[in-house]
Amino acid sequence: MDVKLFDSELKVMTVLWKEGDATAKHISDVLKEEVGWNMNTTYTLIKRCMKKGAIERSEPNFMCHALISQEEVQKAETQELIDKVYDGSADKLFAALLGRKKLSKQQIDELRKIVGELE
Amino acid sequence: MSLWEMSICGGIFITVIVLIRGLFRKQFPGKIFQILWLAAVLRLLLPVAVPWQYSVYSMIQRCMEEISDCESSENIAQNEMFGNAAAETEGIEEVSLTAESGENNAAVAAQNAWQDAAVFVNKSWQEITRMVKEQSSPIWVCIYLLGAVLCTLYYVLSYYRWHKELQTSLPVENPQIQAWAEALPLRRKVSVRQWEGTATPFTYGVLRPVILLPKSLAEEAPRQLKFVLAHEYMHIRRYDAVKKIVLLFTCCVHWFNPLVWVMCILANRDMELDCDEHVIKYLGRDSRADYAYALIDLEEQRSVFLSWGNSFSKNAMEERVVAIMKGNKKSIAVGILSSVMTAGLIMAFVTSAFAMGSGDVVEQSCDASEGADVQSDAIAIAYVSEDAEERSNDTSEGADVQNEEIAIACASEDAEERSNDASEGADVQNEEIAIACASEDAEEQELYAGAKFDKAIAYAYAEGDASEGANLDVGVPEEYALLGITAAPHKGTWEYQGKKVAVFYDKDRWLLTADVSPKDAVYLEVCRDKEGKIEQIKNCSKKEMQKILKKKGLVY
Structure with missing residues (x-):
């Protein structure tokens, strides 16, 4: 099984690994205490884990069950997060919201040179 | 002020x-630019502006008036009515003609060329304001x-x-x-969290x-961290x-105005620059180079994903580093110098034209000065058709300027406004005359009849257009009826x-003008003796009448 998870999703899994099967409500309560997430955020993450096949949910009470063990899981690379979760539009949106774009290696070097000269 | 005017004025200010x-x-x-x-x-966002004599727009307006004055003195003969469009174009032709004939004389030619240019500016301004007015049609809205x-x-x-996504930070x-x-x-x-979605x-x-810190920064806490936190703290503060x-x-409000987008980009950059300035102040000048390097390091981290860069961002970054x-x-x-300059700029550009809140009024004053050779006695004609407030403002403002002005409020549709105008125009000082031009509504006539204030005279200007004036009936006072005048x-x-x-002109008592074709029209002046008894009724030519009215400071 090849499941790649992000830090936030791992956090959800950790609760399940530590406490065994738990209701979504319970996970949410634990994480609210631990990392300050609200219910919606936790539920969104549980849904993402389900989609990736890491969690199975059953009635009643949205009982969650971990389908993979801590050893099986792989860390997702940040770049994949940008590409998959945000359709690769992360940069576009940030550029729009924050007004910034990336620079090339060469441009970075030029900037360093400028600082060196002015120092 | 309409949105379009706000956008145009704002655009001019942004350019400056x-x-x-x-x-x-x-x-x-950096503070100066923030301000x-x-x-x-x-x-751009406030629909009101404080009128100020030395506002840039007052200056523009004054220039316009001077230009129009020149123009009208040249072709006063052609201008029969309130400077209409046809007369304006004639004016241009005339100016360009004089420009041609004056070719021998370089100075004259230059002057004419200048005048030509000035007229062009004047025209474009009028064109813009006209366009703007037309744009309020439903489709544009x-x-x-x-x-x-x-x-x-x-x-x-x-x-x-994004907010939803950022919630998942740890x-x-x-x-x-x-x-x-x-x-x-x-x-x-302030909470500090880490999120792997950002570099x-x-x-x-x-x-x-x-x-929000990128994961690497938060976990490894390298030397850049100090600068990063100081920078973000300044943003928050x-x-x-x-x-x-x-x-x-x-x-979003001015999405159609590219200058506003330019402002958005530059203001964001200036925000960063100003923030950097404060970080340096906060951390001490010795840390300048370290801070600059830290910024570049961070740029590098986020640049791993793209092989090509954006020169615009590079310029912004370079600007920052150099600053x-x-x-x-x-x-x-x-x-002190920059503060004074800023204060001056703000006062000049954020205020509006004195006595004239908007572009269309500028046009009107041009019309007024074109229609008659206006000199010392200012005549402000507020010819507004729909907007109530504007009209009354214009009237009263126009009438404030000097002793002997005449405020003419031409109203066309709305009953209430017109009576306001009449009364306002007439209230201002001893000898003003308020001419209320009515066109459609019969009820108004009664208002004018009753609008005779002690010294002020209210004139009813009835538009003679047969279809429009169908409901109008301007009653003839008895003493005039005796002279053979009928309605x-x-x-x-x-x-x-x-x-x-x-x-129909009776000094200090009655003025009636009607828009009738000159062919079968008569121009009548009532002559009275010292006791005020009517001696005779004089049938004058159009030119004579114009002269009489002009002497009295009236425009026709």
Whole structure:
């Protein structure tokens, strides 16, 4: 099984690994205490884990069950997060919201040179 | 002020700021530009402006008037009515003709060329204001609203989406960072969290600001961290998140104006520069180079994904780095100079034209001066058709200027406004005359009949257009009826010896003008003896009548 998870999703899994099967409500309560997430955020993450096949949910009470063990899981690379979760539009949106774009290696070097000269 | 006028005036102001920025960015403190951009945003968003004599728009207006004066003195003969469009074009031709004939004389030619240019500017201004007025047609309003809504929706949705995503961030575990955040001298509680979705640290939230660090920064806490946190802290302290939101909102409102987008980009850059300035102040000047390197390092981290760069961003980054390194202490003299300059600019550009709030009034004053050779006695004609407030303002403003002005309020549709105008115009001083031009509504006539104030005279100007004036009936006072004047039935005009009365003038008592074709029109002046008894009724030519009225400072 090849499941790649992000830090936030791992956090959800950790609760399940530590406490065994738990209701979504319970996970949410634990994480609210631990990392300050609200219910919606936790539920969104549980849904993402389900989609990736890491969690199975059953009635009643949205009982969650971990389908993979801590050893099986792989860390997702940040770049994949940008590409998959945000359709690769992360940069576009940030550029729009924050007004910034990336620079090339060469441009970075030029900037360093400028600082060196002015120092 | 309409949105279009706000956008045009704001655009002019932005252009000026961009120029100043190009010239003095390095010399002036960052605060100056923050204030200037704020002023530009206010100009763009506030629908009111304080009229000021030395506002740039007053100056423009004065220039326009002078130009129009020149023009009208040249072709006064052609201008029969309130300077209509045809007469205006004739004016241009005439000017260009004189330009041709004066070719031998270089000085004259140059002067004429200048005048030509001035007339052109005048025309384009009028053209713009005319266009702007036309643009308030429903289809333009719909297009505008659609654009504004789409624009707003785009930003609101992307903010919502990102906000939801940012919620999944995790608290930073480094106790030093947590301790730093808690020790901040701010009333708002700042939380520092880490999020693997970003390679750049940034801040979001206004009331409960959150500093989001990229995972590497938060976990490894390298030497850059100190600078990053100081930088974000300055953003929070200076409420830059609010400024960004206001800027984006301004863009959404003025989405059709590219200059506003330019402002948004440059203001964001200036925000960073100003923030850097404060970081240096906060950390000490010795840390300048380290700070600059830290910024570049962070840029590098986020640049791993793209092989190509964006020269625009590079310029912005270079601007920042150079500003950080070169940012020497601003002397008091520069501080004072820049402050004075800023204050002057704001006063000149954020205020509006004196006595004239909007472009169409400028046009009107041009009309007035074109229609008659206006000199010392200012005649302000507010010819407005729909908007109530504007009209009454214009009238009263126009009448404030000097002793002997005449405020003519031409109203066309709305009953209430017209009576306001008449009374306002007549209230102002001893000898003003308020002419209320009525066109459609019969009821109004009664208002004019009753509008005789002690010394002021209210004239009823009935438009002679047969179809329009169908409901009008201007009654003939008895003493005039004795002279043989009759009211044309349902035409809104008077008749004399079978001809229509174009102008009926009885000094200080009655003035009636009607828009009738000159062919079968008569121009009548009532002559009275010293006791005020009517001696005779004089049938004058059109030219004579114009002369008489002009002598009295009236326009026809």
